[in-house]
Amino acid sequence: MRGSTVVPPPHTGLGLAGKIARAFIDSKLTPLLVVTAVLLGAFSVIMLPREEEPQIKVPMIDVLVSMPGANAKEIEERVTRPMEKLLWEIPGVEYIYSTSREGESLVIVRYKVGSDPNESLVKLTEKLRSNFDRIPHGVSPPLIKPKSIDDVPILALTFHSPDYDHLTLRRLVAQVDDAVKQVPLVAETTIIGGARRQVRVLLDPVRLASRNLSPVGLIPMLRQANRQYAAGGLTSDNREVLIETGGFLRTAEEVGQVVVGVFGGKPVYLREVADIVDGAEEPTQYVLFGYGAAAAAARTDRHVGSGSTAPGEEPAVTLSIAKRPGANAISVAHQVLKKVETLKGTVIPSNVAITITRHYGETAMEKSNELLLHMGIAVVGVALLIWLTLGWRESGIVGVAIPATLALTLLVFYLYGFTLNRITLFALIFSIGILVDDAIVVVENIVRHFHLPANRGRSWSAIAVEAVSEVGNPTILATFAVIAAVLPMAFVGGLMGPYMRPIPIGSSAAMFWSLLVAFIVTPWASIRILRWGKKYSQLTQPVQQGQAQQQTPDVAPGGAAGAGTEMAVAAAAPAQPASQLPAATQPHSASAHEEDFFTRLYRRLMGP
Template sequence: MSLSGFSIKRPIFTVMITLVVVVVGMVAVSRLPVDLMPEIVFPTLNVSTSYENTGPEEIEELITRPIEEAMSAVPGVEEVFSSSSEGSSSVRVMFSWGVNLDAAADDVRERLDRVIGRLPEDVDRPTLRKFDPAQSPILMLGALSNLDPVLARRIIDEQISYRIERVPGVASVDVFGGREREIQVNLDPDKLKALGIPLDLIITKIRQENIDLPAGIIEKGNYEILVRIPGVYTSLDEIKETVVVVREGVPIQLKEIASVEDTFRRITRIVRINGLPGTRIAIYKQSGKNTVEVAEGVLKEIEEIQEDIPQIQLVPVSNSSQYIKSAIRNVSSSALYGGLLALLALLVFLANVRSTIVIATSIPISIIATFALIYFGGFTLNVMTLGGLALGIGMLVDSSIVVLENIF
């Protein structure tokens, strides 16, 4: 018995199966993650290394070149591209398509472990990242305030960023611009030269004094008391009174050879919002999350933040969810118009209302069933999947005509 004959002889069973497919498809549509493009994994890894206060030539010689040599020996590498700038090194490793990127990342980490010993001692450990074009900010905010710039940046870092990161689907928040608080120790070179105090000794002394140390356990009867020696600086006076060295039995404090100031970092980047100095806040979403839902959740949280912290004005600068909704709306409307025009053409050429209604019913049911397959397949609702559905409408019309001709 053919499928068409089985369906005609058992109409109730056929209707129930169709309703189940429609219900599952509708539920899948409501839960499908929405994004602009499908997730694409490029076979590229990026090794970033930071070495502050170092020129590009020294960065290339001391860091970039050893890492390049190590990466060139990794199996499956097709091309190695590097960039050296002041204080940072970036090495991009490109593999052939189809390579297992997780296994390649393990090989790269192994090579990095071997080359770390050749790098300067005080350089930051190289970080390995996958090249993911989807990990771009979904939302950019600008922060404006009449408060002290250092205080405004501190509120953004400690309160606003923390609250945004709690929104479901948010992976991280990047704050850029503004004035960051910094304690500066400005040394007097003449005094250092006269006393014969090396610079590395001062740095070591400050680091040693600015730590908390565990001092063991004191047992007293049935109790165990944890002992800790607090040593973290809590005021400028504590920093100034740090003993750097002892000369002929006389301690030399830091305030005698340097000035200690509570100020902000040197400004190297300027952010302007609506022509005024401000701070940029970039928000990144977690992989596989619905971009539109995450952006809407962040905007809702921002409204609550504005009520709690009215001194700082948060202005949306860019919102990728709006572009995504507009793009999906355009593709969806194009598919709808194409389907309606196809049905109109069928009605004109077939001159049979009943056959046209059958075909018109098969198109939405098939599309809704496709949404269920997209959901269970782990895909996202994006421009590519909707474009495929739009093209599939034409094939549905052709298939429906063939089935009708075979039935009648």
């Protein structure tokens, strides 16, 4: 060869990274893989339940035992302490809290973090049932009630109106409650406030004494009258008619018709010895709704009903709704509100206002959207930093790798059963700073190889594959070193372990996916995006025809059309004067690798 010809170095074999890059750099499947990854990430964002905080499995079970007539000390000695000793024998129990008071004992059993709630409930139930023979005389069987984080309401609707009293509002909300329970994924609903209907019997001692009756004798008669029995049936002609006797008392008139005794040969009705009132029960709590002066003037926010706008307190009843485990709080709350809207005008009168006093789905949506926005800002910030240091083309290459990596990380969250909350989103934001390392290293080395004089006239695919293979092993080692440093945090015990677990798992998954994306997507994107503009276009002009035909043995030519184009360009090269060739292609020229931002800044600051 002539002195102006630069022979590329002999190929010494590709490593694992180079083989991966060679398989995908010219493959038509590579862009499909990128699109598929982004679509899977979008699917995961849509399907992941959104919450403010991650759900932690901490099974807690309440055990309530009553012993009427016993004082607190007797309850503690005869009930609470023996039951505590018994419950400590259950494997997996971490804490036991107990409260003894007059007539009853409450024991709260808390299992270790991560224990299965159903298995924990079965263990406790079997333990108590197998020791029923040890229950002291006069003590009721234990009432077992499991508790979980899903028992916390995600939505609270307050019904209020100045035109209705507490009794009427509670009856109205009870009908709404029946309709809301039909919504899928709704668990427990609770009516707070209002007054239940109650028929009260106010005995008159004078009238009782005049008919020779006592209050103690009236109670069994009222109980007997307020019962319904199955009295058998009549069968004839292949038909069976069931017969029931008695019935439940529903009105004050029916209660007054109950015969409570006989005096002077005549029946004595309850209305003759008592006053019967059909109304509300004695209040034990009050729920009122009111606005301050400022809020009353602008109360359109979060108000989904009609009613009085005058400031002041109004009778109110609150309906709280909890979701089932694993359900999306946002979708459940939306379905409940939609169901309530359909009840307006039929079950819910127009003069009853509905105010959302708690909307966990809305706050979860706001927090998750805010964190998603910050994640987007972080992505843009990283892209701008790469643009300032390497260039806009290199920034575009890394910009392709970041969404694909984040999308695959979101898919890991979905498959792992996580929810979209502040911790998982923080894990994604934290991962952005470390997942770009692999792509930056690969892109920078590809650009460096493109500027080497020895690579003039060679196939861009071959150059990129060799560049990836050169930094592949160190990149793999560095990536797994970061994973090895972060992943052990996923095995921390206690409450903080499950709470912070999305961070090490998400970061490790992001690093692993970023490594694959750097070897699969980044070389493919580099040889296509770097061709844009004039900065790298001259690098495709070979010096001689012979150089265009010298390629790495492990990299096949890009087809007949590509080979023909390279030969045509190479054939035209000798006709050009040496002065018209790029500086790097002239004989014995130095490397034309363009200095990066920090090198130029250093020379400018340290120069004379």
